[in-house]
Amino acid sequence: MPAFDLAIRGGTVVTAADTVRADVGIRDGRIVAVAERVEGASREIDASGLLVLPGGIDSHVHIAQDSGPGITMADDFASATRAAAAGGNTCVMPFAMQKKGESLRGAVEAYRRLAEGQCLIDVGFHLIISDPTPEVLGQELPALLKDGFTSFKVFMTYDDLVLSDRQLLDVFDVARQEGALVMVHAEGYDAIRYMTERLERAGRTAPIGHALSRPEVVEREAAHRAISHAELVDVPIMIVHVSGREAMEQVRWAQARGLKVYAETCPQYITLTAEDLDRVDMEGAKYVCSPPPRDQESQRAIWEGIEQGVFQLFSSDHCPFRYDDPKGKLNPRGRSSFRWVPNGIPGIETRLPILFSEGVSAGRISLNRFVELTSTNHAKFYGLYPRKGSIAPGFDADITIWDPARRETIRQDALHHGSDYTPWEGFEVTGWPVTTVAGGRVVFDRGRFVDEAPAGRVLQRDLSPYAVPRGRAPAPSA
């Protein structure tokens, strides 16, 4: 066996299925051996007492997205990918967002230009379709799928993004024919507007109004509607950022019926509640995201979903704004009503420690399930497998070395994202990323960036194996 560029030795290698003491040998940016002993490497990392995990993949992040007049997202591709790497991630999947009236291809090119040459780690773009014209559905989308943009997101709310039921059905139909994986933001537009106007008429304009304007029933109804449309068209869907019991139970019901309905949840739904939006002054604005965090009972429901396999993905839905900034949460209109507070919270850097601590350290889930939820399944669902998502010969050398015993307190001061706050200020965790290896390069180690070259690539992805009709193999196999 030839020599290695890098060996990670003495650690405990964890995959979605297995936990073994083994060395890992890396050459040319890829893993080439997992063995009892890997010798003859140019460089060695001692991982004794530590876990060797597939690098985190965060398949739901928003970076440098156009957020409307006067609002600026707090991260560009440089800062977002640095923050991601510092948080134990080796790949992120942001969105290339079509604006109504614009070309989808144009959007992809614009976002690609923003990303290229800026990223510390690999990125793979999902599309956002907001204007499904015949041209978009008939020409652009199929062509982009062939180019490796194999998943897209649709919205059931937001003025600039909402699709009608008919548009959803037409888009689902194209996804079925082309084998694209559809991500669905499930909240009902009309219901939110109805509630928002009622609240504003009643003078309830503080940030907590955001949570009151989109109660669980609004998310549940949209989830049921999306599931029904998917059932009618016979296409799989991924319902993203499920926040509470009502929507979770719709997903569980659909899965029990044998429908190909998949779901994602996020750290905010196991740690925050609507009460956080009710903090004094405008502090609540820091927690405004959609869907909003719910209550303790919904947190229990989300854990049920995580433990019982209802959820396949655990993402951050990183959507960063600055708080004390006229282009952020406290923009002038945002102060006048919750409806103008930009929706979203930063989370790209804290996702892994939060799930590890609340899940693995607290005894709710196994290490293997942690890896599956944070890395393997992201690769499998979004066409990056068997290139990313595990530690085995042939995979990209995307690895996070993790200290399961380390206790830390999350503090904005120590984070690297572009926001000026974190919703988890003061949150205590057990388990912390120590070293991040991306494509065989050690990019972050014990608190410091050690290789800052923007070598991250914009990835072409395969079709999702989950987006193929029943009767063909539903998951990655030989």
Added chain:
Amino acid sequence: MPAFDLAIRGGTVVTAADTVRADVGIRDGRIVAVAERVEGASREIDASGLLVLPGGIDSHVHIAQDSGPGITMADDFASATRAAAAGGNTCVMPFAMQKKGESLRGAVEAYRRLAEGQCLIDVGFHLIISDPTPEVLGQELPALLKDGFTSFKVFMTYDDLVLSDRQLLDVFDVARQEGALVMVHAEGYDAIRYMTERLERAGRTAPIGHALSRPEVVEREAAHRAISHAELVDVPIMIVHVSGREAMEQVRWAQARGLKVYAETCPQYITLTAEDLDRVDMEGAKYVCSPPPRDQESQRAIWEGIEQGVFQLFSSDHCPFRYDDPKGKLNPRGRSSFRWVPNGIPGIETRLPILFSEGVSAGRISLNRFVELTSTNHAKFYGLYPRKGSIAPGFDADITIWDPARRETIRQDALHHGSDYTPWEGFEVTGWPVTTVAGGRVVFDRGRFVDEAPAGRVLQRDLSPYAVPRGRAPAPSA
């Protein structure tokens, strides 16, 4: 890296999570490397175009068990382990059955004596507790658990084995305290007797009466009862050989409530139906097993459970009798009434091809789920992990090389078990085991036994990680 005793090269290695092209290096009976290239082995196997799977573990088989006066089980440990190996298995878990009035320790020693020096592959005994005296529960069972017999089965039916509810509760209580994993045969004794007597009074004594005497509601009731007792005591249970929709839905209901209820199913419940018991003359006796096969709707339900994660294990419940034999199915009393037909069918050799063909080849489950259901989870649930159940450094070199494309027709003529028939005579499958490697030894290769030394061990097993109270890690982790 030093040399290897054996290398399996060029194949596709499959674990419960991953599918990768890799070589496997073996030394001293254990796997030491999974790498792009493993060179320097004393012996090489070319696995090009084939799958390299963790050897099948069949955690539910009956071998050489006392089956009552005049009846003889068709397999001893030699024939059973040979048949298992020919069918792609590298480990089986039979039962050491206590008889009422006897010592549990004595039963273990007796069965161990039958096994030692006879087995081609490793075996691990579960206990069967039929007489939970204070001595058994207070002394023998805890001691046997310490000796590595860490799981036991209890019966809710059968004259010689049935435990009362109070006995079940007391046994569960000991399991909770000691960390043993309880397997439950869930069918209601009184209901079966009530139905049996009704049928006999009506002259319905043919083999189909067996199915009529234990309809789904009988299994459902017992499953609910076992679940409730487990909930009361707060102990995990494994409900074995779930046969139909009703019991499956009880398990799913319990899991959705967060109870630690696990379940196993078997090939007979996805391929056979009660109509098989209604074949002419006494042919139906060939299919008499408990619970009985159901109908098409229940087959669909069992597939739902397999696909949706309700089931963790897929075993054979191999319980072999000869058909045309006065000590087998056609014993004199068995001809007079279904109630005397010995319960059980042979299946140790056909389990893997049936699930592979109906599951993987038919597109219902992934290769990884196949491995999980037939090997990894058996090791994890029954305390053999991380020693068995995967292909990674440190694991026993228990490997099955599999041809996913090979089409075969199951025929008694080609099988190696002790029965004189197979319930799957003429059943066509796609996918077949080619070579079985047990503890680093090639024991079966392309239809022939190539190493017949009875080197299989009686295993000591660790406590099941699934049999620990909530709040501690629920699954194997570092």
Added chain:
Amino acid sequence: MPAFDLAIRGGTVVTAADTVRADVGIRDGRIVAVAERVEGASREIDASGLLVLPGGIDSHVHIAQDSGPGITMADDFASATRAAAAGGNTCVMPFAMQKKGESLRGAVEAYRRLAEGQCLIDVGFHLIISDPTPEVLGQELPALLKDGFTSFKVFMTYDDLVLSDRQLLDVFDVARQEGALVMVHAEGYDAIRYMTERLERAGRTAPIGHALSRPEVVEREAAHRAISHAELVDVPIMIVHVSGREAMEQVRWAQARGLKVYAETCPQYITLTAEDLDRVDMEGAKYVCSPPPRDQESQRAIWEGIEQGVFQLFSSDHCPFRYDDPKGKLNPRGRSSFRWVPNGIPGIETRLPILFSEGVSAGRISLNRFVELTSTNHAKFYGLYPRKGSIAPGFDADITIWDPARRETIRQDALHHGSDYTPWEGFEVTGWPVTTVAGGRVVFDRGRFVDEAPAGRVLQRDLSPYAVPRGRAPAPSA
């Protein structure tokens, strides 16, 4: 006790709760006594061996409605109320349909003019709101509620009637404030259009296409959406003409959660199937109604709902067109595609015998439940109680004398409605109406009209006791 105008003697009086042998004494159009013996009446009817039932109330009929260019509904108020009376009914509730751009008040006046002086029995109009302008919601609707038009229907489909989700929410909001009862036609417009276009592109234009274009999932989704909107607004709703298992189970689920969701079903959903739409040539057009009849499994589900109390109302959804008529089913465009076949079937005269025969005579429901489903609950839900819906002192003398043993075969020849066919041609029933007494007048007796004076009134109705917020009495009481 003074004398009576009419006495019905010797029969068995049935209410929603009780079944007793009693005489009924009538004076001035109202019931004044139910007693062992009622003597001294000007006229007596001998009801020996017969049932004396509250006259049928059919709260879902369409009469003389504008049905689009070139299409004419087959019944006017004279023919519809005559047919209703011949079928054992003493009150019907048609719709005053607002057209988009028109005034709601104007619609009411127009329909009232069509009805007044034409009706053999009493009629009470529901409103149909198709254009919920601020004027309609803020002025007209509240005023009309005060005038006794206390219920209205909204549509989730049909080009000319469909409301958007926002309109539904706004209309529900007004209903909540004003105490109106909302009836919902739950089928999803966009999904139907999507399917219709797919079918037409595939050349599937025969009448069966109607059923294929609105499968159960389309009704289920709309039902869930309506339930969710009602939950958000906190208003009760009545989901009309539930056709199959999927929608029925949504209603049952909502009821089990404590939501005030009520439901109606119709004869077509327990007797017809989609196969009827697939009859040769254009025969299938005779069965085109919305939602379409489903299959045997859905018929079982509807019976479950009837027996278990999921449904409160059993109506006809009488919506009559002629078949062999260029202004009816076989209009020129209707021959070219199912989408132009007018939706609806005649059923005003056959509702009661069908439910009696399939329900009471077949042993599925009690006589009392029959009365509740066909009369009492219609009065209670729509503000006619305690004026109509039972046989007790003070109620209108609206009575049907019924022969439970009479066997009849339904034949178009013997019916009185305006259609030229009945979907139940040749259907055999046990149980048949003998005499209809409306407001104390014997109007129909043993096959002949005996009092043809158009004395039926347009009723002012009270607010529905079911349309009041939780915390106030949910049902009629002192």
Added chain:
Amino acid sequence: MPAFDLAIRGGTVVTAADTVRADVGIRDGRIVAVAERVEGASREIDASGLLVLPGGIDSHVHIAQDSGPGITMADDFASATRAAAAGGNTCVMPFAMQKKGESLRGAVEAYRRLAEGQCLIDVGFHLIISDPTPEVLGQELPALLKDGFTSFKVFMTYDDLVLSDRQLLDVFDVARQEGALVMVHAEGYDAIRYMTERLERAGRTAPIGHALSRPEVVEREAAHRAISHAELVDVPIMIVHVSGREAMEQVRWAQARGLKVYAETCPQYITLTAEDLDRVDMEGAKYVCSPPPRDQESQRAIWEGIEQGVFQLFSSDHCPFRYDDPKGKLNPRGRSSFRWVPNGIPGIETRLPILFSEGVSAGRISLNRFVELTSTNHAKFYGLYPRKGSIAPGFDADITIWDPARRETIRQDALHHGSDYTPWEGFEVTGWPVTTVAGGRVVFDRGRFVDEAPAGRVLQRDLSPYAVPRGRAPAPSA
């Protein structure tokens, strides 16, 4: 129309379906007219402003039952029927309890002797079968059914009463053949004993131990088991005194599947909780009954069941013991452990005001549902209909005149039962019985007994219409 013995004038007559202003005319102990005006009566009662209800029927009371050595039940037939009448009841159904080893017929004769000549109102005995010998099942039970004892109760717990599963099945089988209605006390004997011994070992012997020894899962398991046995045998059952969410949901699940499973609940399960058993000193003993009261969540579940029709009956399960009495709750052994505290609480006199106040006055149920739950359904289920349970010609003149507005506080001082306490001491209610008419006699009026003659009869009852096989009419009809 001839004259009447008694007329009740000016009130609002309520049945299970209707609410009407009417007079009621009575002759020879039966109702003969319900009319706008009833004149010419020998005696008149002015019911202006009051409700005229069918007299309460309490189908679940224990009177003068053998309660084991040293324990005496606090009511004999004289005191129990007086208390019942004072509480608005006109009929009660106690039990004739077979003791193991004794004859069932003998038990009936013994209890009948205790009752005859002692009762102020009518009584109808259920049987309790504790020893289902072939003689009992084959001879005595069929004969007693013919004699009008058409329902019986079986126990799944209690040392002296518990039946094995096989005995339950055999008894159910006889019920199916003979058309008897089976009442089931659903709590699991072995589970209770297991818990009781655990608690006693832990020194937890105070009354709260009673609740801890039979948690909801114990009731749920037994309910599921009873339902399954009934499904296997195909016989209807009535599960009595359902106490909490878990058992309620089993009943709802069974009903949704179309099984003929009926259920009863009681005042203690909507007003008391397990915390009442935890009162200081031995006060908790006053609340010891089986199943024990649960918690707020279970109270909500019981209300769901009442409102949604899961429950058909609301009874008291009156089972009276004195508290401060060596033959009652505080017997010497009872002080030493909860297991010796006699199970049961007095409630015969307070059932109607509690349900009226918490149900009708609080707006949860209608007046009609109140009548159905407390009178009509008891008559219908237990073969007393159309003799009792409504106000209509031909029915026994069993009537309660009720003041819906009267506010009272329940106090032991004002009650007439034999216990020395009431669990509802200080409980405030709105709605109170004013006058009780039994068989046409005014027996209790405005707080005083006005006719104390023990004219109550021991009733022969018809077979229950609910205990007939599917396919025949399920409810009372002509």
